[in-house]
Amino acid sequence: MDDTVLLGHGSGGTMMKRIIDEVFFEAYAGESLLRGNDAAVLAPASEAKPSAEALAYSGSLSFSTDSFVVDPHFFPGGDIGRLAVCGTVNDVATAGAEPRYLSCGFILEEGFSMDDLRRICTSMAEAAREAGVEIVTGDTKVVNRGHGDGIYINTSGVGYGYAGIDLGGEKCAPGDKVLVTGTMGDHGITIMSCRESLSFAADIESDAAPLNHLIAEVIEAAPDVRCFRDPTRGGLASTLNELAAQSGTDMTIEEDAVPVKPAVLGACEMLGYDVFQVANEGKMVCVVPAGQAEAALAAMRANPYGKDAAIIGEVSAMQPERGPKVFLRTAFGSTRILDMLVGEQLPRIC
Template structure:
């Protein structure tokens, strides 16, 4: 790493974050589950049962925003990360870092939101921790959630499993969460209401796996957006993934906001969307399963894994086929597009 201290870009979900994880955390911790590069680590308990475990911290500001709040985000984010392993999500823990002076009425509101979201997802919050720091020691409230689930014996999901002719699906419109947070933080208003897509997707995932049992991998495209997710898949599987720009669902208001502000919607954060790579022969069944979910009505097939890489010696590549018939390379976000998105 060329930097000598932590920068905001190291939390972006893009190339800087990947370098930080690879060169510091992976090198030090060096476990097979970590090297798999998935959102949840899968491990055996020494018997036939396998568990999926994921942990995440939430520092978003503002704490309340259209479509959700930091509490809903914390539950959804961890439930979705565990679900990407194919696990049946069972339990959550939650830890709170509270700043002296944080309003108890806001804390009650956040906890009530977490309770409602956990109930919707069908999971139980069974343990936790609370710490209070002095004024100025935190931005009101930070939440860390850890989730655990049971992985069925027949399920093995991994970005390394992508194969030529596989189809790329996304469960709905992109960029909603990132633009919502940006607009609230900067006091921007749009002619159409935009709200976060924060949602628990474990039931949607279960439906997809039932309809498409040979699904290769799943990922929720949070920090770094669709661009980072697909690049991670392409790198893990040493393939080239091509997506069709016109097939990608994006709300007009979100697209307009991105164009106005100079953002690439494919790099914007999402908190209630799922990306799936499935065999071509199961793609329509997976799409139907997504669209039958209350959080998947705008699902679409947006691309495919190519037969061979169009660029020699490529170690993994994502390209976008534009409306004009040309292609462009879709890179991971380099630095920080919008800080503290979750």
Template sequence: MVSNATVQLGHGSGGTMMRRLIDEVFLEAFDAPELHAGDDAGIAPLPPTGRIALSTDTFVVTPHTFPGGDIGRLAVCGTVNDVATSGARVRYLSCGFVIEEGFPLDDLRRICASMAAAAREAHVAIITGDTKVVERGGADGIYINTAGVGEVPEGVTLSGAACRPGDAVLVSGTLGDHGIAVMSVREGLAFSTDIESDAAPLNGLIADVLAAAPHTRCFRDPTRGGLASTLNEFVTASGVEIELDEAAIPVRPAVRAACDMLGYDPLQVANEGKMVAVVPADEAEPALAAMRANRYGADAAIIGTVREAAPTGPAVLVRTPWGSSRILDMLVGEQLPRIC
């Protein structure tokens, strides 16, 4: 049960505490079928014949600037990617700012320029917004909310509940880059190799994959809680089991070394420019080729297979290079707060 007293940092982790908060607070209050579907963007009718995908997110990352990006790029890319996971053509964004009194105008201009550049790259328009200024101490400099809307093409129906035994699981590139990049700046850690956030708009990559693999089951960007939370959401929604080949999962050596040092599982670390896709087995190679042909998918890989669930229920298993298997659980509690 969610505590009746206070919200804790773990409630924003992307793991089981966040799942309980969503189920027991937000879904109970906002009882819409689009929310209960559990996907990153809600699909709604658009009279007379169309459908829209709508998603919203709030970004509170600290520090505001980190290797490979800043809160502005993160806000645009994060929402573009959430809408695009539905297969929608992302069209428009809104942005809302909560700014602390005393926040430097030069920093605000830089963040807005970063947002504008990311929107141009994604071929979307920021068409509305809002600004609130709060007293000193009322916010950590700046928070940004973005909402996005897109058109869902006729015949496209993607959902985490659509995974079927025999399907292949793909990821568009190396995992854990964003979380470790933010951690390195926040904690003053130095690594022998530069680690940068992967924040990027992936709507073009998704469109390329759908063209090559038109029967794709679902997409999801593995943000808070990483690959572990994403795949556990899939198996729960679809009632299946996913087995991963650990040796096939791309992780940069520097990220793996940092995770070993900090005691993290890189499969539970946040990403902001990677996409997970589940596709029928006969479309796995075309989907992989489409990912690798995109600038943001050069390190894409087929990492696992969907199987019938065991009698014990849906689960995500990782097959190690030594032939053993381990259960990959969702993140419990908070690994790294204020990551996005």
């Protein structure tokens, strides 16, 4: 096998067959992918059993797609491959569905290290196994040297919807509680520290993780949950503003209740970032009726990826004359508006 990606690896001939067989198939091919067809045939929900015993499938499908261009490709806590699998798994799961199948498309630049490609594919395989999903189809293209940035990945995901579950940001209602599954800002600060070669007293690493099992456990514990949303680009602030706009409500968040690692908070203060606008890749915002908030919180904390979960605020009625707002009640007792991120705080974050 060649040491680097060559244009011939995207030609459709013997070199392309070799990279598919010796890199992609070797890393994560299952029965469907090994058939070598141009499309995968997916089993219907009626032939599958939900991994969560208390839940049943509705027969509906959820579908999501995402592209990943993160720079650098490798970082503490993950890499572009883990990010690609986890990001799409999480997007499908937020619809109240169990992710089952992924597609994967690679855009490779001529000269990209074959060892790095194998490492990325191995990471994808590990993340897919953890999430319980199968990569069933894919595509590979190679562009000329200087016309890409090593590797870009697109993943699409399909999942089976849970019966009786109808989630959406528009369903948030006054009196509901707002929860997060863990500490904010870990991924964004990790990427920035890698780019700028910054070192901190405490280790900071990306939170990239598949959260589909955690989401299913919360749905079991709090069946009237309103919505899940992953606070990726734009962070917690942008996500909450999106939910407030969708539902026509206000939200008030308690600054002291939001979990943030001291090292991340210190880095944000040093760099001039608002930690509530920094990206996350393995956390969820969840809105639930007040009566089910404690049950949802307990379900989160019982999962390894939710041990730092917290109830951080509440939904309230909007004042019609000014539109929906998100407020932050600070540690000093004052209240300020928590705005969406304006512009691009940190490009190429995922």
